[in-house]
Amino acid sequence: MSTTLRPTPSPTEARIRTPLAKARGLGSAKSGTDHFWLQRVTAVSNFVLVVVVLLQIARLAGADYATVKTAMKSPLLSLPLLLLVLSGMVHMRLGMQTIIEDYFHSEGRKVLLLMLNTFFVILVGLTCVYAVAKLSFGA
Amino acid sequence: MANADMQRPKARPLSPHLQIYSPLINMVMSIVHRITGAALYVGTLLLAWWLVAIASGPDYFAYVNGIMGSPLGLIVLLGYSWALLHHMIGGIRHLIWDTGRGFDLASVDRLSWGTIILSLALTVMLWIWGLSMRGGI
Numbered sequence: 294m295s296t297t298l299r300p301t302p303s304p305t306e307a308r309i310r311t312p313l314a315k316a317r318g319l320g321s322a323k324s325g326t327d328h329f330w331l332q333r334v335t336a337v338s339n340f341v342l343v344v345v346v347l348l349q350i351a352r353l354a355g356a357d358y359a360t361v362k363t364a365m366k367s368p369l370l371s372l373p374l375l376l377l378v379l380s381g382m383v384h385m386r387l388g389m390q391t392i393i394e395d396y397f398h399s400e401g402r403k404v405l406l407l408m409l410n411t412f413f414v415i416l417v418g419l420t421c422v423y424a425v426a427k428l429s430f431g432a
Numbered sequence: 433m434a435n436a437d438m439q440r441p442k443a444r445p446l447s448p449h450l451q452i453y454s455p456l457i458n459m460v461m462s463i464v465h466r467i468t469g470a471a472l473y474v475g476t477l478l479l480a481w482w483l484v485a486i487a488s489g490p491d492y493f494a495y496v497n498g499i500m501g502s503p504l505g506l507i508v509l510l511g512y513s514w515a516l517l518h519h520m521i522g523g524i525r526h527l528i529w530d531t532g533r534g535f536d537l538a539s540v541d542r543l544s545w546g547t548i549i550l551s552l553a554l555t556v557m558l559w560i561w562g563l564s565m566r567g568g569i
């Protein structure tokens with residue numbers, strides 16, 4: 294974006310323009326660019342990690358228990374998998390937040406769903422982390 | 433400004449509703465990106481379930497593996513892997529757009545069809561490759 298110098302606003306224009314200071318932090322989500330940016334950052338990390346993890350998991354299709362367990366013990370799988378869970382948690386929570394804000398307009402229902410979104414993401418995410426950690430460190 | 437006319441709401445012209453447009457490929461792709469995103473969200477339950485099954489031991493793993501390996505289970509996993517690849521490639525498309533590039537109609541069409549074709553092709557390749565491995569390297 295080019296930064297053109299704007300002429301001093303005329304008195305009329307000055308009155309019409311929205312005072313940014315008043316608008317700041319008052320959007321429906323109370324925040325803006327950090328949501329957008331974090332969604333992009335995690336999109337990039339998801340991409341790399343999905344490629345690494347998906348190839349390793351796909352080849353476990355139909356494999357027996359011992360093979361799967363051995364594969365899960367390898368840090369070459371468990372580490373990118375943990376990173377993917379972390380990156381995915383941030384990404385999916387932000388993404389679902391956008392969907393909820395788009396379709397639910399009553400404040401009560403929206404706030405409830407946004408809460409459930411956070412709970413779901415943490416529950417599923419930490420369940421994955423727990424299982425991977427148990428396989429990596431446990432017996 | 434308050435006068436009698438303002439008291440009763442007037443019928444105002446509305447902008448055209450979504451359904452009067454014939455669907456264009458980029459409209460379809462936009463909603464598919466959202467649907468696949470939501471499907472992946474719910475589908476993380478499958479990943480968690482599978483990981484818990486492995487961590488729980490051979491008996492529970494055999495039980496979960498049986499469900500996931502059943503015809504219905506395989507269809508769900510096939511759909512899940514396609515959703516992931518489609519959303520992933522569609523996500524790259526979004527990142528290209530974020531740089532301000534690819535907004536002309538020809539590019540939008542090309543990126544849209546490219547996403548569909550590539551996601552289907554990669555899904556087929558992933559499954560052929562994965563099933564031929566059976567845990568090998």
Ligand code: HEM
Nearest residue numbers: 336339340343385388389391466469470472473520523526
């Ligand atoms: C694999 C690599 C992935 C990439 C490159 C990617 C990329 C993106 C991008 C760029 C967006 C923003 C689209 C927009 O602004 O309209 C997005 C949205 C979203 N993503 Fe992903 N994503 C990936 C994986 C995932 C995964 C694994 C999940 C869920 C577990 C997920 C869930 C979502 C959801 C729910 C949205 C919101 C959809 C919407 O607002 O319409 N994504 N993704």
